Amino acid sequence: MTAAPRGRGGLADEVCRRIADEIALGLLAPGTRLDEVTLAGRFAVSRTPVREALKQLATMGLVVYRRNRGALVASMTPAELDQMFEAIGELEAACARHAALRLTEPERQRLGELHAQGRLAMQAGDVERYAAVNLELHAAIIAGCHNPALIELTNGLRERVASFRRTQFRHIERIAESYAEHTAIVEAILARDVVTAYREMRSHLLAARNATSRVAPQWATPQSK
Amino acid sequence: MTAAPRGRGGLADEVCRRIADEIALGLLAPGTRLDEVTLAGRFAVSRTPVREALKQLATMGLVVYRRNRGALVASMTPAELDQMFEAIGELEAACARHAALRLTEPERQRLGELHAQGRLAMQAGDVERYAAVNLELHAAIIAGCHNPALIELTNGLRERVASFRRTQFRHIERIAESYAEHTAIVEAILARDVVTAYREMRSHLLAARNATSRVAPQWATPQSK
DNA sequence: AGAAAGCATCTTGTATGCAATATCATCGCT
DNA sequence: AGCGATGATATTGCATACAAGATGCTTTCT
Structure with a gap:
């Protein structure tokens, strides 16, 4: 026993x-x-x-x-990390597009509140708090697609890269960038603008991947130099 | 032993x-x-x-x-099957978009050949053969995105619904529809038209899900009637 | 006769034991 | 001295054993 x-x-x-x-x-x-x-x-x-x-x-x-x-x-080469972020981008963008059409009224409210919390954390310079709110915001959007299959897939991928992106907000300016991108995404979702929500989420994930590279050069994609 | x-x-x-x-x-x-x-x-x-x-x-x-x-x-309710097809549609459409830009020349040739084989199978009324070629065509497009993470995810989802879609070509007219949709997809990919490839693949998956419902009513989504 | 409780059986969940393979250190050879 | 071979150790892979929970049946009471 x-x-x-x-x-x-x-x-x-x-x-x-x-x-x-x-x-x-x-x-x-x-x-x-x-x-x-x-x-x-x-x-x-x-x-x-x-x-x-x-x-x-x-x-x-x-x-x-x-x-x-x-x-x-599991460890990942920079190339594999790029591929993971690309896949996450596709999935989260799809989630954002569906969320723009499917979010319930309480969910829409919560999305706005989370984004506001992110702003507070940014203004306070609280990196840890911003990272936590960032996680919740993404989770809210992902869950907002109301498709369990998509939700599971997306969260599964995010879990796999979690350890590689814990440092993405080490540079304080990345927080401001991230917040600006979130603003575009959240506004598009709340405006039910599926095209913009999709596009902005995809570019947000690309930016997040680049931020990871900048902070942790060992994971950066080797550029032809 | x-x-x-x-x-x-x-x-x-x-x-x-x-x-x-x-x-x-x-x-x-x-x-x-x-x-x-x-x-x-x-x-x-x-x-x-x-x-x-x-x-x-x-x-x-x-x-x-x-x-x-x-x-x-695992068994699935009609609603869950809808969700699975939606997720597969998102993933395969993303694969098709990337394939349109990333396919190597041999891969592009093979894509054309596979589509031609589908035409022959359709004209011969060979349902089994068309189903097999259909599988290969989709596999070629999925692999064509050249992103192992996306490929694995997509194939994993396809495997989960495989048993529910084995009858999708039971109605002979679905083969003609499927072939027509494939034509739009393949032409878009070969023309490197990312927008059309993405859109056509998504609608193709929706059509495939509906075909499954028509053939196997027990899996159809209950309509408000 | 129907329903509930108790018991027998079966199935799963976990632990342990044994064989096969990989790892590592030592030894021998060029 | 460097490199390869050989044996000892450790770890994995699979099988078996045992315990806890679930299933189904019989029995018993109303």
Whole structure:
């Protein structure tokens, strides 16, 4: 018996969630080896649920499996990061377009409030708070498409790049840029302007990817120089 | 010992692939109970790799897990099917747009050849062949975006609805419609017309979803009537 | 006779054990 | 001294064993 009577949906899912969180938070850096016995010890379970969790994480793309050689936290080349951001851009832009037409009145209100909170955080120079509000704003738009399949896909992709973009607001001027882009997106959505919402969200994601490159040069796409 | 020394990448992945294939082919109907011991017996392995396979399939969305009650082949309500097709439409349209700009010359040639093969199959009234060519054509366009992340996402979604669209060409007139839509898409891609390629692919997917409804009324979206 | 409770059986969830493969260090050779 | 081979160690992959929960049936009471 393993102490926990039933955390939620079985130990494997619990372990999966906790490892996923640690990866997203950057506690487990890309490339980190995920030893089964170590993890089993850390979570006070046997190897079986850990293995099942790692398999799930591999399917999600958060870890990579090398045959008979164990699991590693997924790492990405700059080119792969570009591709991830491109895919996220396509998906979030689609979400924004649908959100422009489908947002309920309470959701529209909340969108405006979140954007206002972002403005306050920006004016206060509170980087952490702006990052948190940014996350919530994007989540609100994504959820606003009212299509569970799209929502899951988009959030899944965002989770995979989460650890690579934690530093995107390190340069204070990026916050102002981000806020300006958010303004264009939010106004378009509230005006039910599907074309603008789509276009602005796509360019916003491109800008976010470039911001990540500027802050973390090791993830920048090598330019022909 | 289990006879096979190394099918490919471990028994769990092998079992996962085979079950996924059977689901996509409709051999395992939506809602079918997936008993671990039965599957283990069928594939001549123990329950361990079967469980890992089922967990992976659950993460992919091909099966659903009910806590302590086992796995079922995922089934979808008509509304969920609509949402899936909407998501696929967004993704494939994005792929088509990128393909219009990124296709290499050999890829462009192959796209034209595939479309020509579809015309031959249509003229011959060969439904099976048209369905096969249709699959290849879409795969070529998806792969043509040259973005592994987008490709994987799109193919993953397509796999999840595969069993629900196997009958989409049962009405012969749908083949002619499909071919006409393909013509618009292929011509736009070859002309590097990103806007048209995107728009036509989206409407093509909507039409495909409607065709599925017409052929299989049990999956149709209930209309207000 | 119908319904509820209790019991037997089955299935899943987790832990442990064993075999196979990869990793690493040492040793030998050129 | 550098490089390759060989054996020891560690880790993964799979199988089996055991426990907890779910399913279904029988039994019993009203």
